[in-house]
Amino acid sequence: MNAPHVPLCSAPNGNGGNLARERFSLWLTAALLAVVAVATVARGVRLLRPEVPLDAHGERAWFSWAMRSPTAVPLLAWAAGELRPGEAVWISVLDPDLDPDWVRVMATYALPRQCVVGAGRAPFPAHLSRVELGPGAHVRVVRRNG
Amino acid sequence: MTGTTDNLDLLRLLAGAGLLILLGRAATRRAGFRIAPGELALDGAVGLSLAVPVAFGCLAFGVPLPPRVIAGAEALSAVLLSLALRRRRQRLPDESLPAPVSEHRGLRSLSAILSAAAFAVCVWKWGRVPLWSWDHYAIWGMKARKLFPFSSLDLEMFRLPTLTVSNPQYPLGLPVGWRLLTLGDPSARAFRGAHALFGLGALLALRQGVRRATGSDVLANTLGGVLCLSPLFWDSEALGLAEMPLAFLAVAAAALLLELRHSQAGPAGAAWAAGAAIGFVSWIKQEGVVLTGLLLLLGIVVVVVSRRSPSDRRRLVAALVLPAVVVAGAGWWLDRVLLPRGFGFFVGNWRERGLARVHDPLPILRGLARELLSTDWLGFWIVMSIVFAVAVFRRRSTAVFVLSAVAADLAAFASVYVFTYLDPAEHIASSFFRIAAATVPLALLGGALLAERSAPREGAGSGGRRV
Numbered sequence: 315m316n317a318p319h320v321p322l323c324s325a326p327n328g329n330g331g332n333l334a335r336e337r338f339s340l341w342l343t344a345a346l347l348a349v350v351a352v353a354t355v356a357r358g359v360r361l362l363r364p365e366v367p368l369d370a371h372g373e374r375a376w377f378s379w380a381m382r383s384p385t386a387v388p389l390l391a392w393a394a395g396e397l398r399p400g401e402a403v404w405i406s407v408l409d410p411d412l413d414p415d416w417v418r419v420m421a422t423y424a425l426p427r428q429c430v431v432g433a434g435r436a437p438f439p440a441h442l443s444r445v446e447l448g449p450g451a452h453v454r455v456v457r458r459n460g
Numbered sequence: 461m462t463g464t465t466d467n468l469d470l471l472r473l474l475a476g477a478g479l480l481i482l483l484g485r486a487a488t489r490r491a492g493f494r495i496a497p498g499e500l501a502l503d504g505a506v507g508l509s510l511a512v513p514v515a516f517g518c519l520a521f522g523v524p525l526p527p528r529v530i531a532g533a534e535a536l537s538a539v540l541l542s543l544a545l546r547r548r549r550q551r552l553p554d555e556s557l558p559a560p561v562s563e564h565r566g567l568r569s570l571s572a573i574l575s576a577a578a579f580a581v582c583v584w585k586w587g588r589v590p591l592w593s594w595d596h597y598a599i600w601g602m603k604a605r606k607l608f609p610f611s612s613l614d615l616e617m618f619r620l621p622t623l624t625v626s627n628p629q630y631p632l633g634l635p636v637g638w639r640l641l642t643l644g645d646p647s648a649r650a651f652r653g654a655h656a657l658f659g660l661g662a663l664l665a666l667r668q669g670v671r672r673a674t675g676s677d678v679l680a681n682t683l684g685g686v687l688c689l690s691p692l693f694w695d696s697e698a699l700g701l702a703e704m705p706l707a708f709l710a711v712a713a714a715a716l717l718l719e720l721r722h723s724q725a726g727p728a729g730a731a732w733a734a735g736a737a738i739g740f741v742s743w744i745k746q747e748g749v750v751l752t753g754l755l756l757l758l759g760i761v762v763v764v765v766s767r768r769s770p771s772d773r774r775r776l777v778a779a780l781v782l783p784a785v786v787v788a789g790a791g792w793w794l795d796r797v798l799l800p801r802g803f804g805f806f807v808g809n810w811r812e813r814g815l816a817r818v819h820d821p822l823p824i825l826r827g828l829a830r831e832l833l834s835t836d837w838l839g840f841w842i843v844m845s846i847v848f849a850v851a852v853f854r855r856r857s858t859a860v861f862v863l864s865a866v867a868a869d870l871a872a873f874a875s876v877y878v879f880t881y882l883d884p885a886e887h888i889a890s891s892f893f894r895i896a897a898a899t900v901p902l903a904l905l906g907g908a909l910l911a912e913r914s915a916p917r918e919g920a921g922s923g924g925r926r927v
Contacts, residue, residue, distance in 0.1 A: 339911060343682050347571055350685035353838070354578045357694070361581065366588045371836040371893050372697025381592040399609070418622060423597045426605035426645070432622060 382416055383409075389453040390424035393445040396455040397428050404444040405433035412447060421445070469642065469650045472527070476641040477657055479534040480507035486541035488733040498668025501661040502719075505712030506733045508637055509740035511537075513790055516636045516743075519613035520794055526611040527643040534640075545729070563678050571681035578688035579663055583656050589696040591648050596700035598625050604635040604646050618800050629802035631795055633743025634702050651700045662708040663687055666901045669715030670908040673858075679911060683904045691836050692897040702745040703898040709744060710751050711901035713737040714862060717759045718905075720776065721766060721858070731779035734759060738780075739787025747895055749788075750872045754865040756784050761861055805880040805887070814879045824877050827888035832896060840900070847907040854910070862906030866899045 360367050368377050390405075397403060405421045407414045418433035425445075437444060437456075446454040481500050484507030511534060515525055525533075591601070603626065607614060618628040641657070642650040663684045670680035687693065698704055716734035738759060742752040763776045817824060832841040844863070851859035873895050877884045 339679075343571075343678055344567075346682045346686060347574060347678075349838070350574050350578055350682065350689060353689050354574065354581055354685070358577075358581045358584075361584055361588070366585060368589065368696065370695035370697070371691055371834055372593075372695045375889070376594065376697060377592055380594040380597075381590065384590060387597075419594075419598045419602075419625065422622065423602045423605065426602075427609060429620070430622060 383412060385451045386412065386417060386447065387420050387424050389447060389451060390421050390445065393453055393455050394425045394428065397425065397443060397445075397457075399427040400429065402429045402431050402442050404431050404437075404439060404442045406437045406444050406446040407433055407435055408446055408448040409452075410449070417447060469647050470653055472643040473641060473650055473653045473657065475531065476643045477504060479531055479538070480504050480511055480640065482538040483507035483511055483534050483541070484509075484733075486538040486545065487736075488729060496668075497664045498671065498715075501664035501708075502668060502712050502716055502733075504661055505665065505709055505737050506716070507534075508640070509709070509736040509787065511640055512633050512637045512740065512743060513787055515640060516613075516632060516794060517790070519608070519636070520798055522612070524610065524612040525608075525639075529611075530640055531643060563676065568677045568681070571678045571685070575663075575667075575681040575684040575688070578685040579660065579693075582659065582688050582693045585694070585696060586652050586656055586659075586699060589699065591651060591700045593697050593699060593701055596651070599627050599630065600634060600702055601646070601651060601700050602626060603632065604638040604651075607632070607635055608639060608645075615798055627802055628800045629795070629804075630799075631743050631745060631748070631791060632799070633740065633791065634705055634745070637705065637744075655699050655704055658704040658708045659693055662692075662704065662711055662901045665708065665712040665715045666905055669711065669718050669905045672715070672718050673905075673909050673912045675913050676911065679908060683908055686840075687901055687904055689838060690840060690897065690900045691893065692900050695836070695897070698894065698897065701894070703894050706741065706744045706748055706751070707898045707901050709737060709741045709748075710755065710898070711905055713741060713755050714758070714902055714905055717755070717762055720759070720780070721762050728775060728779040731763075731776045732783050735780040735783035736787050739784040739789075739791075742788045743791045747869075747873065747898065749792075750869055751865075752784065752788050754868055756781065758861050758865050759784075762858065765857060805876055805882065807881050810879040810881070813881070817878045817884065821878075824874070824884050824888070827877070827885050828874055828892060831888060831892045834893070836893075840903075841896070844903050844907060847910060851906075851910050856910050856912065858912060859906055859909035862902065862909055866903045866906060869899055870896060 368374075403421075403425060405414075405417055407417050414433045414435060418430065421430045421433060431439075431442060437446070441458055443458045444456050446452075446456065448454070481504045484503035484505065485499075487510055488503060488506050515530065518525060591597075596602075606617060617623060618626070638646050638651070638654055641654050646654065666687055667680040667684045670683055671677060674680070692698060692703060692707055713734060716730060716737055720730045720734055735756075738752055738755045741748040741755065759780045760777055763773055763780065766773070768776070844866075848860070848863045848867070851863060873892065877888050877892075880887045
């Protein structure tokens with residue numbers, strides 16, 4: 315069977331050109347669909363792994379810098395439940411692997427109803443309630459009621 | 461967190477989204493109860509654009525907004541708006557839309573399935589990765605959780621020296637929007653759910669815009685799939701940040717503009733809705749201010765070059781510009797009055813820095829090119845450059861306007877790197893990729909307009925091409 319003749323350039327009445335353009339559009343769309351299909355399957359298969367591969371642009375650049383401790387925020391969120399709303403809190407960072415400045419930002423997020431005064435290695439100032447983050451995902455809340 | 465709390469978070473999120481959609485539907489004066497996903501996405505964008513400024517205004521003037529009050533006020537507003545506008549209710553007349561392209565049913569189904577699968581894979585990833593972006597913890601998520609103790613706005617917290625990293629001068633539309641969506645304090649799961657909703661909204665709004673313009677379901681689904689492959693969706697850095705909401709609102713505003721363009725009836729309601737959405741884009745983040753200006757310009761051009769009577773054009777331009785200026789202006793004024801001044805990237809002697817960098821622009825251009833040509837884009841910006849050239853060559857004016865808006869947005873931010881007090885290479889590496897990602901849906905919509913079909917004119921055949 316002969317394939318229908320499709321002129322590649324516009325015929326005087328424009329129909330041939332339109333047909334060629336529509337065929338081109340169809341092929342282009344089909345090619346894009348194929349890309350979507352292949353990439354979706356490839357990404358889906360990779361997500362089957364126990365560890366999600368984090369290799370997209372921002373993940374490569376910033377994940378390890380931004381997510382220094384996966385347990386810190388849940389630990390601080392637990393501590394929030396032990397403190398009163400509005401209570402001033404000092405975060406004692408006893409875990410040497412944690413950066414106090416980083417912990418302070420995470421604590422401000424995880425303790426939204428408390429006033430996070432600061433974070434540091436020392437248990438100072440002693441008159442404030444404090445949350446101690448120790449090594450091995452250890453957390454302790456020391457209340458000051460006075 | 462317990463499973464029950466998780467489910468409650470998701471239920472509240474769905475309720476919040478439903479109320480915003482109802483409010484948007486009432487305001488856009490759509491008739492009937494037909495549930496078209498694309499229309500729901502546009503309604504949601506309009507609902508958010510109206511509810512957030514009002515809620516923020518109430519909070520700024522000391523009115524507390526607990527979740528029940530938010531839900532009740534949104535439902536009541538939707539009912540009152542519906543009643544007030546019931547006589548002006550209209551559906552876009554089908555005869556004013558381009559005739560659907562005759563497409564193979566199998567291909568249409570396949571494209572829909574692939575698009576849905578691509579989105580599902582992204583949702584799967586969002587559900588498995590932790591919230592980890594520094595900007596989520598230090599800025600966006602922190603503000604959404606901390607700014608509203610006892611359901612009131614507490615801007616005093618910005619006086620704390622510990623919060624200098626939180627960029628207190630950034631607009632607060634998104635933290636307020638998250639609260640309206642999640643009807644309360646957003647949890648990690650609620651942030652992820654809201655991200656998925658914004659992503660779904662961007663996908664559906666893009667699909668709606670493409671279908672309206674081209675009449676092709678296959679193309680609409682395919683471009684939806686391409687959107688899901690883009691770093692905006694695949695890069696989990698965007699979780700809990702402002703890029704996805706910005707992308708959603710920008711593409712929804714553009715899709716609303718296309719509805720306006722394709723309606724021969726010239727509904728002022730569609731213009732008001734598009735104007736409000738355009739104005740609200742500036743509430744999301746500072747990049748949104750540029751997008752608001754560009755989208756407004758785009759809207760004016762779309763109306764002015766349309767085949768309407770001069771009086772109709774004037775009426776529609778007014779109906780578009782007024783809400784956009786009011787919404788954007790209110791945001792700008794509230795931010796000026798309420799928020800502390802942070803220091804911008806132009807701090808110090810920016811003229812001298814700019815002049816020095818203009819004389820040697822290669823490092824900046826190289827940095828920009830490196831970001832846009834990254835393999836993560838799968839060649840997206842190369843293809844869009846070709847599409848832009850083709851649109852110019854074939855004089856597809858609407859496609860050229862939309863793609864020019866995207867190019868102008870990128871250029872506006874490229875110019876920031878010329879004057880920034882930071883090292884330009886580091887500044888580009890830390891922000892340009894994300895800024896570009898937020899424009900992807902708009903760029904895809906602009907590209908699709910290359911295949912735009914005009915609405916049939918009275919007594920003419922269907923599906924003519926619009927030049």
